[in-house]
Amino acid sequence: MKQHEWLQSRAASRTQLYIDGFWCAGEGGKRLPVVNPSTEETIAEVEAGNAADVDCAVRAAARAFRTWKKTSGAQRAVLLRAIARGVNDRREHLAALQSLNNGKPLDEARIDVSDVVATFEYYAGLAEQLDEIGESAVAIPSDEYRATIRREAAGVVALIVPWNFPMVTTAWKLAPALAAGCTVVLKPSEITPLPELELASIISDAGVPRGVLNVVTGTGPEVGAPLAAHPLVAKVSFTGSTAVGTQVMKTAADTIKGVSLELGGKSSIIVFADADLDLATDLVAGGAFFNAGQMCSATSRVLVERPIADALAARLADRVTRTVVGDPFKPGVQMGPLTSRAQYERVQRYIARGKADGARLVIEGEAPAGSGYFVKPTMFVDMPAESPLWREEIFGPVLCLRSFDTEDEAIGAANDTEFGLVATVVTRDAGRGRRVADELEAGVVWINAPQAIFPQTSWGGYKRSSIGRELGPFGLAAFQEIKQVLVPAGSLAGPERGHGA
Structure with a gap:
């Protein structure tokens, strides 16, 4: 057995x-x-x-x-x-x-x-x-x-x-x-x-x-x-x-x-043009797909500086298609099912809404067919800022990308939400990393780091x-x-x- x-x-x-x-x-x-x-x-x-x-x-x-x-x-x-x-x-x-x-x-x-x-x-x-x-x-x-x-x-x-x-x-x-x-x-x-x-x-x-x-x-x-x-x-x-x-x-x-x-949360990860793309890809994928995206801290809103937007999108698309979804007990599985039928149906409705809204690019990975609440990891690019997928907590493996041109624009877009739980900043410029972290309206900010949480620190956020x-x-x-x-x-x-x- x-x-x-x-x-x-x-x-x-x-x-x-x-x-x-x-x-x-x-x-x-x-x-x-x-x-x-x-x-x-x-x-x-x-x-x-x-x-x-x-x-x-x-x-x-x-x-x-x-x-x-x-x-x-x-x-x-x-x-x-x-x-x-x-x-x-x-x-x-x-x-x-x-x-x-x-x-x-x-x-x-x-x-x-x-x-x-x-x-x-x-x-x-x-x-x-x-x-x-x-x-x-x-x-x-x-x-x-x-x-x-x-x-x-x-x-x-x-x-x-x-x-x-x-x-x-x-x-x-x-x-x-x-x-x-x-x-x-x-x-x-x-x-x-x-x-x-x-x-x-x-x-x-x-x-x-x-x-x-x-x-x-x-x-x-x-x-x-x-x-x-x-x-x-x-x-x-x-x-x-x-x-x-x-x-x-x-x-x-x-x-x-x-x-x-x-x-709840609807958190952003901000990727600047000087970022290490391999690190950025890992942090974005982890922030969006860990626990099948069922995290209040999911950084499912990706703000990427325009000069590297296409390159990061291509890497993430490759990551999405290679994500192994399946039985959580099988070796090599990276993402299991959603936890309930209700959550499965909710996420599927959001994905259908995103497709209907006409996002520029939709990338879907693979998921087992048949029984089980398995959802394909999904990525949308250039989702309108007013879209429910950009503004509402989905609680599933759905990733949305938008480009920005200036630091102030990125900060404004990240703070443009009723939530304020977490945020991530990816940059090789230490001064900019701290400067942006200071401006973000979030209770936890990671700079060039995964979502590591230690009991000695704190957990909680701003706003709602x-x-x-x-x-x-x-x-x-x-x-x-x-x-x-x-x-x-x-x-x-x-x-x-x-x-x-």
């Missing part, structure tokens, strides 16, 4: 809800099918949670918070490192489960697992630091009083994560939430719940106390909406579409709870792409409240230590 066939035979090992330290059935008695996007076969059925399950999970988290918030940063760090070890020990199984459920090539899935390990390790280090910096004195212009600032856990937090990077997006939220001392209710995407449920199993095995992590699978209306609305939830951290993020924010407003949003930041110390701060304490000078002993945040 091949590896993925063996994996599929046992994919249903974790399909229940995880609430208060136990695996359990949902109150409604309903199940949701989970599909292998490469074959369109149902590989498992998971519990379809509802508002009653959400309430049970939130109340379990609220009970656990009373104790968990009092643990030291060092204690939480031990558990975070145990989670990292658990993920690392099951690295190949988790990568294969990602490929089976999401459709990404196995090598890409392995990168994701490494990211999860690195994220938990990083926040374990920050948790340890909280024992020293959780409370600090503040200089004030008075000898009569002493002021301190304390960072405390926000409370019960709701984490709502998408289907394009299972476990990765979860780790970016869950690791800092646990490090801060929060308790969690996690809602995975109903499309890719299997990797998240396996991660919950690892966290349970690591010894995280009951109720600290709870996982409720189900749809947005049945689980996501009541979770965002629950009065005992102090903070919602959501990654997904801008449309759904807007609804999450509106719902959270009713109970005045904190909100972090990581939403984000509210708040993930990763780095900013990710931890997103799950903390700030408390100021003012006392008469000399009336109380110094601030306690060893209780974390």
Whole structure:
């Protein structure tokens, strides 16, 4: 039996809800099918949670918070490192489960697992630091009083994560939430719940106390909406579409709870005439076709300086035609299927629209026929700036090129979007690279670099792409409240230590 066939035979090992330290059935008695996007076969059925399950999970988290918030940063760090070890020990199984459920090539899935390990390790280090910096004195212009600032856990937090990077997006939220001392209710995407449920199993095995992590699978209306609305939830951290993020924010407003949003993008890569064409080709192809283009950070808008526009287009056309699309478990496959039928149909509509709009050149690669949500990698050249393909997030392997003549024109075109997540600049001129990066309205800018992301830095964008930041110390701060304490000078002993945040 091949590896993925063996994996599929046992994919249903974790399909229940995880609430208060136990695996359990949902109150409604309903199940949701989970599909292998490469074959369109149902590989498992998971519990379809509802508002009653959400309430049970939130109340379990609220009970656990009373104790968990009092643990030291060092204690939480031990558990975070145990989670990292658990993920690392099951690295190949988790990568294969990602490929089976999401459709990404196995090598890409392995990168994701490494990211999860690195994220938990990083926040374990920050948790340890909280024992020293959780409370600090503040200089004030008075000898009569002493002021301190304390960072405390926000409370019960709701984490709502998408289907394009299972476990990765979860780790970016869950690791800092646990490090801060929060308790969690996690809602995975109903499309890719299997990797998240396996991660919950690892966290349970690591010894995280009951109720600290709870996982409720189900749809947005049945689980996501009541979770965002629950009065005992102090903070919602959501990654997904801008449309759904807007609804999450509106719902959270009713109970005045904190909100972090990581939403859409329509990002540009700017290639200047002095660029290394081999490097530019690699960066454009990677930015557009990694994870089959299903990335909020996809740099699918290529702005290329006119003197090299034809040369770059020719190289990219060759890359498109040579991209190997197929079963993510087969050696040499560079791009798997899209993750769902709905996304497949959406991308096909955009491609048909681009052809109908009369782009100067259309290049399509090859994709397997028959079952599976496989889409041909596609490139349009000289797409009008007002075209939906140029302006709207497609979330698929569709690349659009436009030429520019001046640096200012390139900057203006890159910033001419309602989003502001990422951007890439390709040039041999270091001064120009930094100058352009300074002018771009984006939360992350890569200069002559692939889309490398490190947990020590930051993630998030401007405009309609984000509210708040993930990763780095900013990710931890997103799950903390700030408390100021003012006392008469000399009336109380110094601030306690060893209780974390």
